[in-house]
Amino acid sequence: MTRIIDVSMDVFSGMLVWPGDDGVDLRRTQKMEEGAHNNYSRIACGVHTGTHVDAPRHFIAGGKSVEALPLDVLCGPAWTAGFTGIRRIGEAQLEKAGIPAGTRRLLLKTDNSTVLESMTEFQDDYAGLDESGAQWIVGRGIQLVGIDFLSVAVRDQTGPVHRALLGADVILVEGLLMEHVPSGACRFTCLPVKLRGSDGAPARAMVEIE
Numbered sequence: 529m530t531r532i533i534d535v536s537m538d539v540f541s542g543m544l545v546w547p548g549d550d551g552v553d554l555r556r557t558q559k560m561e562e563g564a565h566n567n568y569s570r571i572a573c574g575v576h577t578g579t580h581v582d583a584p585r586h587f588i589a590g591g592k593s594v595e596a597l598p599l600d601v602l603c604g605p606a607w608t609a610g611f612t613g614i615r616r617i618g619e620a621q622l623e624k625a626g627i628p629a630g631t632r633r634l635l636l637k638t639d640n641s642t643v644l645e646s647m648t649e650f651q652d653d654y655a656g657l658d659e660s661g662a663q664w665i666v667g668r669g670i671q672l673v674g675i676d677f678l679s680v681a682v683r684d685q686t687g688p689v690h691r692a693l694l695g696a697d698v699i700l701v702e703g704l705l706m707e708h709v710p711s712g713a714c715r716f717t718c719l720p721v722k723l724r725g726s727d728g729a730p731a732r733a734m735v736e737i738e
């Protein structure tokens with residue numbers, strides 16, 4: 529029987545965001561308990577909030593924007609690779625991880641998984657890809673990379689990693705709750721909101737395990 533795991537973060541006012549981001553403001557502007565005809569809410573937030581995709585345009589001028597990302601890359605068979613006790617995921621770590629040839633969608637499950645949901649203050653020492661890891665992924669022909677933090681890249685290589693991946697049209701999915709996802713084969717579904725012209729968008733994402 530197929531098991532569905534929701535790997536999406538809740539979105540709420542005051543949630544953890546990237547340093548410098550204004551944060552999330554989700555509020556009801558019409559309240560039935562105050563006599564309104566219905567409840568109605570508005571949201572203001574960065575497009576890189578919670579579980580979200582990075583489109584190439586995030587780091588590549590004139591790159592693809594969110595509404596142009598192909599669903600047949602965002603959804604389909606994937607491979608979850610586990611990295612315990614590793615902060616910088618580079619070529620050497622990926623090479624040893626047993627990722628099958630032909631993998632199109634790669635999900636990275638790191639030590640971030642145990643802290644992402646409960647983190648209230650941003651911490652710099654999260655696990656991520658370094659530039660050699662990004663180049664390995666591009667060389668393997670992988671088309672989508674997911675990770676369990678708000679960035680796919682270690683903090684000091686944000687630019688080079690994003691440019692290497694997004695420059696090769698690799699779709700990035702950040703902020704995945706991977707704690708309950710086992711390593712190995714799965715099916716991944718990620719549906720970003722179709723924000724026209726945007727460099728990123730919040731998304732609902734799930735993993736299915738046979």
Ligand SMILES: [Zn+2]
Pocket residue numbers: 576580581582678702728
């Ligand atoms: Zn992002």
